[in-house]
Amino acid sequence: MPRAGGEFLAALLLCIAPAAAQPVTPPAHYANVQLADPAKEASARALMETLRCLVCQGQSIADSDADMAADMRALVRQRIERGEKPASIRDWLVSRYGDYVTYDPPLSGLTWPLWFAPILLLAIGAWIARSSFRRKVR
Template identity: 70%
Template structure:
């Protein structure tokens, strides 16, 4: 009987990581909080991969929000924080990756798809005549 309840007992006693102190608390200075919020909305959650760190409920996103807020509160400019996060996590963390050797397909793919679509539409219209 004890074996049957052991997994449930382990679930009840499992420790849950507490969120970072500034993960969900706003900064006291409204200007700094606005800077932090604007920056957090441009950074991708590395766990969720589809949400910004401002929108994500993941623990990692909370840690990143706390890091952004603490650095902004210390007076660091948002551009420097963004650059530090990109150097640590790579260009993927940014919703606006720079044009480079690795990211050029991301920038050119929409143009290539539009060109292919226009070419296919042109061929379709020519056949109808």
């Protein structure tokens, strides 16, 4: 009988573990609050749409609900509010998180496949289409 009680306790702990994993800190002030100046908010929003969420991997920080994206949105808005230029904020984020944080990585030895793969795939597709059309004509 004590074994069944142990199994019950283990199952109960497994059920409540996800609740304990939720963050207890509130999101940063500017995470979901727009700036008072519409021009600054537009500048911040434009920058946020060019930055990739490091957790979601497919969304910008403007669209993501992840806590990391909320922190990055707050950081962008705080720096825009202080008068920093979007380019300097973007450079700081790239230096901190790497080129992955941007949807427009610079051309380098590591990123050249990202830039040239579409051109190469189009050329291969054109070559396949051309050879298949030639076969049908003959």
